[in-house]
Amino acid sequence: MSNELSSFQNSLSGAVAGFVSGVLTAPLDVLKIRMQLQKASNGGVLKYNHIVKSIVKICREEGIRALWKGNIPAQYLSISYGAVQFYIYEKCMKTFNKLRDEKKYNIPSSVQNFVSGAFSGANAVIATYPFDFLRTRFATQGNHHLYRNIPQATYMVIKNEGIKSLYKGVVPSVISIIPYIGTSFQAQAFFMDYINRFTNKYPKTQKYLTDGTKSFITGGMAGVISKCVTMPMDNMRKVMQVNGEIVQRYKDVYAIEIHENNSTKLFSCMRTMYRTEGIRGFYKGIKPSLIKSTYGTALTFFALEECHSLCRWYNKQKELKEQDSLS
Template identity: 25%
Template sequence: MANGIKESPVGLNKNGMQTVLPTPVVSEGHTNHKSVLNSLMSGAFAGAVAKTAVAPLDRTKIIFQVSSNRFSAKEAYRLIYRTYLNEGFLSLWRGNSATMVRVIPYAAIQFCTHEQYKKLFGSIYGFQGSALTPIPRLLAGSLAGTTATVLTYPLDLVRARMAVTPKEMYSNIIHVFISMSKTEGLKALYRGFTPTVIGVIPYAGISFFTYETLKKLHAEQSGREQPYPFERLMFGACAGLFGQSASYPLDVVRRRMQTAGVTGHTYGTILGTMQEVVAEEGFIRGLYKGLSMNWVKGPVAVGISFTTFDLTQILLKKLQSVSEIQR
């Protein structure tokens, strides 16, 4: 009913006759609102925890991606150590404030929309309450990543700029926005947008697909509906490994295009950027530069992210259940 009250014949009046007593019901809209809110909160927290954990490695990877210096584990270690000596320990997290400004809404939107896309495809294909088949599972992940990217892209560009520039150049996030708008125009805030969207389709699709598939297979083989936390970390690590490996060259291209204004290059198109990178550095060394570091950073970050999201979701649902019982 519109007033949220449902009639139920469960009471007895003083003459011993049954009478109708009102009992509260939770509307479907109210339940869905709580579900969306839970997904947003869990996703935001998951993204913040994961990205902060790997921020020094992420910054180091970006610096190599946008330069012509040859990448190796030894050189990456030297860069981290030199940065620590010259700029201090906290400088390893330079740009992380911009990362948080971007990743909190990005992760919140991505995880939340993924849950909603799963429900949408479930209703279309008749899988309500059960795992989606492979194709809808892949589409749900790809659409979630695309939606989050479209809504938060300028924040990703700002974060890349702060990661590759000295702290004297940009004092804060607002300074980056103002400086870029004045010197390069507002269009610069979406430089590298196309390769980012193209790259996020396989990345998000494969990541979510792999994680959801591994959870489904685990439930079927073990008989346990919920994996242990360390199992979730392993599933997330596999998801990150596959997803990032599939889309890595486009990640290099978008970083080059994002930072063109401060590196002296004039990258204009995806193919043009790829050709220039390959001509200067070679196919593998150029387009896959830093991938070995991503094989360390990526699985850790994605594993932490998926695990944190799931566990936070479970915790919030338990807290809501306790709260409703106490009422």
């Protein structure tokens, strides 16, 4: 996060970074959701198993546009989530820096990164969760669409399941986002510090490892670690999001078999998943999820750094113009 930029510029950079990452990782997200929600049929055969074959299958059965199903609510989610997350993160870090400068508390930077990342992530999840819910519902549709657009989908969900259903699965989402985002920011800061020390020791490598490249590498490594920690909660969140009257009444419209669970309680969902699928059930979709998390986190940090560079350039030009007008 860049402290020399305004809150608006940090928030805007986060929104742009979220948009870029969301568009480029959408196919992996659709595949991940379908792998997470499918259950074995016909002697234990899974419809979606191999990543490449599954993507080809989706394109053959539903067209290439199916890889971006739910892209509109996904983009609303990515933009608003990125804006809220990085805005709150920047505010938290400035508060920690203020406490340090006033010599009230000397909090270690690792703690600052973790707390700021976890707090900003939790708030961003709550603020944008309905978009995540709708994105999952859209992504599970086959050729016969139950949901056509965001207003119609929102109306149907509220009518058939109640307004609270827009927050189905929010508990595991908040629980998982704290270690996910906290670990992501902390790991990214750790790896960035390591690379900076490496480039300082070997100055010739600096021309290859630009700020954007460093952010891409460290962001990807942070994404792998974070996703491995939080994958079980992510799977339960998806199951809870598709569960309810809408699944029971319109089950035939889904492209995959959805694991039915009549409870939206976290521990009931956990017990049901364990009884029916074992430990492996908590890690369904781990392959595309890791690729998406690595690629997506790397893109987010890369795009964020590029946006920060552009904002710094803009601020510099504005400052030069103000100096010229005064002279």
